[in-house]
Amino acid sequence: MKPHSERSSSGIGRDFRRQREQIIGLGEKSFKKTYFPELQRRLAELERFRLLIEQTGEAIFLFRVPDAGMIDVNRAACLFTGLSKEELLATSITELWDSGSAEQISRLLADPDSAIGRTTAIIGALRGPEAHQQAVETTFQLASLEDGKYAVAVARDIAVRKRAEEALLVAKERAERADRAKSEFLNIASHELRTPITSATLLLELLKKQLAAGQTVTTMTTIDRMRRQLDHLASMVFDMIDISRLERGTLSIRREQGDIVRLVHDVVESFRLRTKDHEVVFNEPLEAITVDVDPVRIAQVLDNFLDNAGKYSPSGAPILVKCQTDRGKVRISVSDQGEGISDEELQYIFKRFFRSNSDIVRRNAGLGLGLYISKEIVELHGGQIFVETAPGAGSTFSFEIPI
Known part of the structure; x- marks a missing residue:
């Protein structure tokens, strides 16, 4: 039989171990029941957060x-x-x-x-x-x-955002330019249209007096002057209509096959009938050149070149017209002996509403739309427009279109 003290020590040890196991067992159960679900939830949240960061x-x-x-x-x-x-x-x-x-x-x-x-x-x-x-x-x-x-x-x-901001800025500037151009156009148009209307009105009054007095010869002269003023008025109105169509993108090109040499010949002859101050020389090719163009619009471009040459050349100076082919294209040019265009103004010559500050230009009425419209028409045909000039040496305006 073991001594009492030994039994007591052994029993106490067993009791302690049993109590410790019970305490640990209760702790594990309590942890699993209370904290482990929370830990799993937190780990799941961290995983979702990690996936969100990655994606x-x-x-x-x-x-x-x-x-x-x-x-x-x-x-x-x-x-x-x-x-x-x-x-x-x-x-x-x-x-x-x-x-x-x-x-x-x-x-x-x-x-x-x-x-x-x-x-x-x-x-x-x-x-x-x-x-x-x-x-x-x-x-x-x-x-x-x-x-x-x-x-x-x-x-x-932010590249997309920056592009959008830049596009918005460009659109804003374009709208502001359009607004300024509109105001400028209205100012120019109101002034330029007033001149032929006033002239035609005065000539009409003069015509009435001449008819009443039986002045036949002077009456015909007055009628010719009225016709020129009305032609000028009609030209400006048609330019304004074309500008409106260009702005809306509705200026149409109606192509048809035809001989462009004949077309140039007819436009030159029509211009010769309108001008008495210039000799128009057309170096006409011997053979026909067939193109697919809108004859009315191409005639409009050439007529604009001829009108400018007539208005801005000295009286009696010849105007030279050429029609040539080169590498699948036809080039039509009009050369004058006017005062030419300065380098400073040359960069604006095909801009809308641009008019030179020279004395000879200011003496001739106009809206500054003809060359701009001509450029747009030529480009609608897949062609290009050019100008060669030097101050005091005249100018040559030309355009090329595919054959």
């Missing part, structure tokens, strides 16, 4: 402060930069941005305490695949934890 289209960079060493990045960061995750983790955050943005980031990291708790946005260029730069807006947030300071950078591609 987002914004590039996310987690890095240390202040050394800017990378800790973690998401998939979008790799796609943005064209670098693998391993390459990014071996890169400093400042190495990925343009120099201006990198300088701002460095200043931010140099004084992290002042930046903790607030968001800093930087717009700059992030390195893209093959070192291409892409416009991004990046927000930086800094946090201080027990083991140090950290920052997260979220970069958003």
Whole structure:
């Protein structure tokens, strides 16, 4: 029989072990029942958060402060930069941005305490695949934890937004230009239209008096003058109609096969009947040149060239018209012996409403639309319009269209 003291010690030990096992058993059951579901829920939330970070289209960079060493990045960061995750983790955050943005980031990291708790946005260029730069807006947030300071950078591609902003700005400027052009047009049109209308009205009154007095010869002269004023008025009205159609994109081209040599010949003959001050020389090709064009519109372009040559050339100076073919195209040109066009004004010569400041141009009424409309008509035919000029040496206006 064992001594009492030994039995007591052994019994106490067994009792302690039994109680400890009961306590541990109760603890495990209590932990599994109370804390394990919560832990599983938290882990599931973390996994969902990780998947969300990975699937987002914004590039996310987690890095240390202040050394800017990378800790973690998401998939979008790799796609943005064209670098693998391993390459990014071996890169400093400042190495990925343009120099201006990198300088701002460095200043931010140099004084992290002042930046903790607030968001800093930087717009700059992030390195893209093959070192291409892409416009991004990046927000930086800094946090201080027990083991140090950290920052997260979220970069958003704003190239589409910038293009939209630029397009909006261009549209705004275009609308403002259109509004200014409209006001300018109304001012010019009201002035220029008033001149032939007033002249025709006065000539009509004169015609009435001449008819009443039986002045037959002078009556015919007055009628001719009225016709010229009405022709000029009609020309400006037709130009305004064409401008309206061009603005709406409804100026139509009705093509048909025909001999352009014959077309040029007819336009030149019509112009000869209208002018008494110039000899018009047409170097007419011997053979027909068949083209597929709108004869009315091409005649309009040539007629505009001839009218300008007649208005801006000295009285008695010849006007030369040519029609030539070259490499599948036909070129029609009109040369005058006027005062020419300065280099400064040459760049605007085919612009809408442009009129030279020279004395001879100011003496002739007009809206400054003829050459602009001519250029649009030629381009609708797939052609090009040209001018060769020098101050004091005259000008040659020409256009080419495919045969």
